[in-house]
Amino acid sequence: GAGVSQSPSNKVTEKGKDVELRCDPISGHTALYWYRQRLGQGLEFLIYFQGNSAPDKSGLPSDRFSAERTGESVSTLTIQRTQQEDSAVYLCASSYILGVTSGYTFGSGTRLTVV
Amino acid sequence: AQSVTQPDIHITVSEGASLELRCNYSYGATPYLFWYVQSPGQGLQLLLKYFSGDTLVQGIKGFEAEFKRSQSSFNLRKPSVHWSDAAEYFCAVGASYNWGSQGNLIFGKGTKLSVKP
Numbered sequence: 001g002a003g004v005s006q007s008p009s010n011k012v013t014e015k016g017k018d019v020e021l022r023c024d025p026i027s028g029h030t031a032l033y034w035y036r037q038r039l040g041q042g043l044e045f046l047i048y049f050q051g052n053s054a055p056d057k058s059g060l061p062s063d064r065f066s067a068e069r070t071g072e073s074v075s076t077l078t079i080q081r082t083q084q085e086d087s088a089v090y091l092c093a094s095s096y097i098l099g100v101t102s103g104y105t106f107g108s109g110t111r112l113t114v115v
Numbered sequence: 116a117q118s119v120t121q122p123d124i125h126i127t128v129s130e131g132a133s134l135e136l137r138c139n140y141s142y143g144a145t146p147y148l149f150w151y152v153q154s155p156g157q158g159l160q161l162l163l164k165y166f167s168g169d170t171l172v173q174g175i176k177g178f179e180a181e182f183k184r185s186q187s188s189f190n191l192r193k194p195s196v197h198w199s200d201a202a203e204y205f206c207a208v209g210a211s212y213n214w215g216s217q218g219n220l221i222f223g224k225g226t227k228l229s230v231k232p
Contacts, residue, residue: 004158033219042119042205043159043222091158100147100209100220101166106158 002026004107006092012113013082021077021110025094032075033104034067037089049075050098082114117142119208121223128196129231136191136226138206148189149207149220150180159205165189176200201230 005024013019025032031050035043046059049069060066064083069075079086089111093104118141128134140146147166151159163174170182180191189206204227207220 035222040224042121042224043207043220045219045221048219093159100149103161103164104159104220106151106160108156108158 004092004094004105006090006107006110008110009108010111010113012115015084015114016081018078018080019082019112021079021090021112023075023077023092023094023107025073025075025092026105027073029094029096029105030072031095031098032069033093033095034075034077035091035093036061037091037109039088043091046077048098079112082112084114087112087114117146117208117221119206119221119223121204121206121226123226124224125227125229127229127231130198131195134191134193134196134200134228136204136206136228138189138191138223139187140189140206140208141187142208145184146208148180148182149209150174150178150189150191151205151207151222152176152202153205153225154202162191162204196228196230198230198232201228203227 007022033048034046037043047054047067051072052069064080067077089109091109093106095104120139122137149164150162152162153159162178163172165172165182173179178193182189203225205225206223209220
């Protein structure tokens with residue numbers, strides 16, 4: 001597609017429920033990144049994919065968070081047993097190749113509210 | 116560890132006035148530096164970036180930034196602010212993947228810009 005698409009744009013969920021956030025990167029972009037933006041905070045790096053592989057998952061906040069990517073395309077970020085502190089905007093970005101020099105394109109984000 | 120500090124949480128300027136948003140970074144080698152802008156409900160848009168060479172870089176929408184190694188700063192400037200510039204601005208630092216980093220960017224907490232008519 002022309003840009004990075006994220007869905008849903010807004011999600012309200014009850015505490016304890018699981019949620020799945022989706023990111024469609026720009027076609028041909030091999031690298032994909034997930035960030036979390038809490039209210040009044042900067043962007044917190046969560047995880048990156050090179051192709052379908054995520055070599056380092058240490059940025060994920062807890063074991064309730066997981067992410068996968070298939071077909072070197074769509075990625076999903078799953079949060080199990082959501083907590084109120086998970087409320088944030090989750091941003092996805094993609095780049096042609098891994099690394100900051102190739103330039104990131106960000107999606108508009110998914111605003112997650114846990115009530 | 117890499118870090119980015121944006122000392123000003125919120126700045127208000129009058130339309131037509133000049134603007135400077137501050138950014139200081141901490142990094143052990145020559146960093147790659149970026150400024151992004153985020154309008155409400157939108158993703159981040161790249162304004163400009165510095166990798167090497169001329170320390171004064173020009174970006175989109177009339178913005179420029181100057182890399183000052185001695186001050187570990189990369190401040191964003193605009194000579195005359197327009198009402199449409201009201202948004203949140205993020206400074207970010209990164210490293211080349213070839214240097215063993217994850218290829219990810221480290222962001223500051225952002226500066227919210229309000230523009231008075």
